[in-house]
Amino acid sequence: MATLKAPNQVSHVEDAEKIKKACVGWGTDEKVIVSILAHRTATQRKLIRLAYEEIYQQDLIDQLQSELSGDFERVICSWVLDPPQRQAVLANQAIHKSKPDYRVIAEIACCDSAEDLLAVKRAYKYKYKRSLEEDVAAHTTGNIRKLLVALVSSFRYDGSEVNERLAYREATIVHDEIRSAAEYNLEEVIRVLCTRSKPQLIATFNHYKDISGTSITKSLKGEPANEFLAACRLVIRIIKNPIKHFEKVVRHAIAGLGTDEDALSRVIVTRAEKDLKEIKKLYFNKNNASLEKAVANDTSGDYRDFLLALLGAEESV
Amino acid sequence: MATLKAPNQVSHVEDAEKIKKACVGWGTDEKVIVSILAHRTATQRKLIRLAYEEIYQQDLIDQLQSELSGDFERVICSWVLDPPQRQAVLANQAIHKSKPDYRVIAEIACCDSAEDLLAVKRAYKYKYKRSLEEDVAAHTTGNIRKLLVALVSSFRYDGSEVNERLAYREATIVHDEIRSAAEYNLEEVIRVLCTRSKPQLIATFNHYKDISGTSITKSLKGEPANEFLAACRLVIRIIKNPIKHFEKVVRHAIAGLGTDEDALSRVIVTRAEKDLKEIKKLYFNKNNASLEKAVANDTSGDYRDFLLALLGAEESV
Numbered sequence: 001m002a003t004l005k006a007p008n009q010v011s012h013v014e015d016a017e018k019i020k021k022a023c024v025g026w027g028t029d030e031k032v033i034v035s036i037l038a039h040r041t042a043t044q045r046k047l048i049r050l051a052y053e054e055i056y057q058q059d060l061i062d063q064l065q066s067e068l069s070g071d072f073e074r075v076i077c078s079w080v081l082d083p084p085q086r087q088a089v090l091a092n093q094a095i096h097k098s099k100p101d102y103r104v105i106a107e108i109a110c111c112d113s114a115e116d117l118l119a120v121k122r123a124y125k126y127k128y129k130r131s132l133e134e135d136v137a138a139h140t141t142g143n144i145r146k147l148l149v150a151l152v153s154s155f156r157y158d159g160s161e162v163n164e165r166l167a168y169r170e171a172t173i174v175h176d177e178i179r180s181a182a183e184y185n186l187e188e189v190i191r192v193l194c195t196r197s198k199p200q201l202i203a204t205f206n207h208y209k210d211i212s213g214t215s216i217t218k219s220l221k222g223e224p225a226n227e228f229l230a231a232c233r234l235v236i237r238i239i240k241n242p243i244k245h246f247e248k249v250v251r252h253a254i255a256g257l258g259t260d261e262d263a264l265s266r267v268i269v270t271r272a273e274k275d276l277k278e279i280k281k282l283y284f285n286k287n288n289a290s291l292e293k294a295v296a297n298d299t300s301g302d303y304r305d306f307l308l309a310l311l312g313a314e315e316s317v
Numbered sequence: 318m319a320t321l322k323a324p325n326q327v328s329h330v331e332d333a334e335k336i337k338k339a340c341v342g343w344g345t346d347e348k349v350i351v352s353i354l355a356h357r358t359a360t361q362r363k364l365i366r367l368a369y370e371e372i373y374q375q376d377l378i379d380q381l382q383s384e385l386s387g388d389f390e391r392v393i394c395s396w397v398l399d400p401p402q403r404q405a406v407l408a409n410q411a412i413h414k415s416k417p418d419y420r421v422i423a424e425i426a427c428c429d430s431a432e433d434l435l436a437v438k439r440a441y442k443y444k445y446k447r448s449l450e451e452d453v454a455a456h457t458t459g460n461i462r463k464l465l466v467a468l469v470s471s472f473r474y475d476g477s478e479v480n481e482r483l484a485y486r487e488a489t490i491v492h493d494e495i496r497s498a499a500e501y502n503l504e505e506v507i508r509v510l511c512t513r514s515k516p517q518l519i520a521t522f523n524h525y526k527d528i529s530g531t532s533i534t535k536s537l538k539g540e541p542a543n544e545f546l547a548a549c550r551l552v553i554r555i556i557k558n559p560i561k562h563f564e565k566v567v568r569h570a571i572a573g574l575g576t577d578e579d580a581l582s583r584v585i586v587t588r589a590e591k592d593l594k595e596i597k598k599l600y601f602n603k604n605n606a607s608l609e610k611a612v613a614n615d616t617s618g619d620y621r622d623f624l625l626a627l628l629g630a631e632e633s634v
Contacts, residue, residue, distance in 0.1 A: 114448075118435070118472075121472050125472075125474050125475075125476075129474060129476050129478055130474050130514075131431075131471075131472055131473055131474045131512060131514075132472075133470075133471065133472065133511075133512045134473075134474070134512035134513055134514075137508045137512050145508075146504075149467070149508070149512070150466070150467075150470070153450075153467070153470030153471065153472070154448075154450065154470065155435075155438050155442075155448055155449075155450065155470070156448055156451075157442050157446060157447050157448045157451070158442075159442075159446055161446055187463075191454045191462075191466070194450075195448060195450045195451035195454050195466070196451055197447075197448070197451075
């Protein structure tokens, strides 16, 4: 469930005017910007952006970029983007890192429905004049390329039917391959992971455990550390339980010295209208502390206020 | 351009009623069925099918299947299906042959736009409760599986921009791979063929010819005959020039003793509203005879009349 708190009735024109007023003149009134944008749904934000463009002949995101800075600027611009556009931008950034971040790609490809992924791929083509697949393929190599290209190309069946016999058969195939594969050549694993529906895969993972006596993720632990196997494990974990995955990402983003603001912003922004409530609950159970408190301790200023608002925090955190 | 001749204004209810009348009573009046259905666009046929369902509580295709038989029944039922549904059925039949017919899969994946392929994949999921990719993957093996799964998973950029430097670079990569690959392990060839846009690929093929002195299709001729290489060549030919591909398919379907009715029906039905005029023209140039004449000589009865009508033949062929 979502954590976002948004009023049902809002005037997009008034919102746009208030944001403009907060941006012009001496300094910017970040409080106003947070108080509006952190409490509007994706559709409402889209309408504000359209109204803004119409009234001021200026893109709201350009305006915010020129007025704000740092993590706060990045998170708020990401939030204002239409969700598929946002995912497309996140994917593009992940691909163009010196070492492409397979985790973001896997999240985008596996967390939501086939139609959601498709919307991201359409937005990607529209913005970058290339397909997501070709960019992923051009910036990765070897086995990890095979996995990621197949993942972003997937268009899984979304129904709930499970063919148990097929699940058993494919668990056997995958088990044999993992046991005997030379140099991690896991073609069947990739094929099954990137084409079957999620309920079907979960049945396959269960049969795998029965056959092998150990979970498929444990079986894919290679020594020395291997990025491809780590990516396979990540994909399996996301398919099994995306909430658990996101809880882990925010936990790691917050833990230790320093904060991984990109990861923290990404999870909060992309899940606030989906399942952030469940992520928060799991975080609380695992860490004996609320995610709001942890975020409040680890961040500061407008960035902090904005994240807390998206987390649905009461005023008195 | 299309060969289909259809009136602008038709009454779908009247059409449905006339077809019903042609189906009931002693014998079936195939002439009426041909005279109506062979002269209606995809949208008009869809509306006739809806009207038929509403008036008679019966699916028009079920009705036609029970009244007609043989090649005529198959071609007319294929024609009445919505184009993406039809492609989904053709793909499913191709996959489930004792030896999956990679040619039909490649045609469906490469001849039309990314959005057209997507519509087929949606229709496939809806009808078969599985994704097209998973069925292709489950019924093929080895290199041909890698190629076909990547092909049906593709969602190419449809714009006309070409990056010549990239085309040159990838032509070099592909050239090196083809020259040195052991056991036809052509991963880069598959990656490039299945992710890049068609104009980009054509630029790459041109650079390939400059680098190698021979065309990429010629370079992919392996001895002994190899199905995977044949499939790669087919994909390249379809991307370069789908008209040429379809002309070849109908030519082979007609040539020699016996006729390949499935292939003949498939090309005529799937292209009649797209580019059958160009296919006919090329056929005439290559064979010094009109495709209508060739079809008229090689087929008979209502099947013949129907194909000729779709080919836009004058009454006096």
